[in-house]
Amino acid sequence: MTKLNQILAVEKGVKSDVQRKVTDAYHLIQKAPLLSGISRTYQPIDDEGEALPPESTRVQVQAEQVLRDVAVTLTRLFDVTATKDVANCSARADVVVDGNPLLRDVPVTYLLFLEKQLTDLHTLIAKLPTLDPSETWALDANTDTWRTExxxxxxxxxxxxxxxxxxxxxxxxxxxxxxxxxxxxxxxxxVAFSGALPQRRVNELLGRLTKLQEAVKFAREEANGTEITERKIGEAVFGYLLG
Structure with a gap:
């Protein structure tokens, strides 16, 4: 049984191979001389005339064959992509933090989105301004800011x-x-006032975020381990197009 992560592993290589072969095919059919052939023979007007050898040029590229080759190449890509996209609809996992499910039954595509957003959020939190450690700060309930003595x-x-x-x-x-x-x-x-945060608060936020990031990555790996059924789409598509 194939797993989603196996399809993901080969998808990039398949895309690269297909792009190269389709590009080659596109350039090939632009070369008119390769699609052209000729055959001609010479006969002098009488037996006294000069005899010339026949001339011929073979057709080297057949457009129909190029199409069939492209179809074979694209069929693999169509099948791999269909298998991946259909599998993504059913590949799900729970995001578990400290042994407790925080998010349940999350699709793998959303886990990828969440992973990217948490990376950006980590960058923001790591840059949060902190209170000057040389001062003694207390929270002022009236202004909802920090103040010194x-x-x-x-x-x-x-x-x-x-x-x-x-x-x-x-x-x-x-x-x-x-x-x-x-x-x-x-x-x-x-009396100094500040809207910055205590360093301990920033450290607490970063610690929680790191735990969540690890949980999301683990869930993504779990979802990518879902067993899938390979889809055959390309044959139907090109069977119709070239039929």
Whole structure:
């Protein structure tokens, strides 16, 4: 009994072989000289005339035979494709995660679709932004975002001050140096917000997705192991076309 995965294994080779042979046939029938033949003989007007040998060219390509050869080639492809497509309608399997069926009786064609979508989803999740690990974050129920604890910092302002280097005397004025002093004039309270995710959440999502991807692949392999009946379609098609 043939299995679906066996048909899938040969399908690519059959398609490639058919494409090559049909292309060769197409180019062959474009070569008019190969489809043409001639035969001619020469007879002098009298016995005194020059005798020339006969000339002939054989027909090398017969269009009808080319068609029959193409039909044989395409019959194999028609049969393989029909067998695969009919089998795909009945090839099904459950997607089981951690021993529990998550999806039941899923067709193999949908499993292939699902496998591709999960690959794209994995790429998206792996690129999700994560919270800065240097901060301490808590979920803010009011804004549904993550926030840090308030951090208080000072705001300063430069205020000019005088520094007396020498006191004034009867003979000399005081020597004074002017400098700026940073004076606290207020306080900033900073709270950061973020819509990113904790790294542990991203890791959890990737772990779940990886399990699901493995389960879908396993289900696909199981579905592809379904026993099938080979279909004979090409003979009927070309029996009608060339009959």
């Amino acid at each position: 308030p951090v208080k910092t000072t705001r300063t302002k430069k205020v000019p001050r005088n520094h007396v280097l020498a006191e004034a005397t009867d003979k000399h004025p005081a020597q004074v140096q002017v400098f700026n002093e940073d004076v606290v004039v207020g306080y900033w309270t900073r």
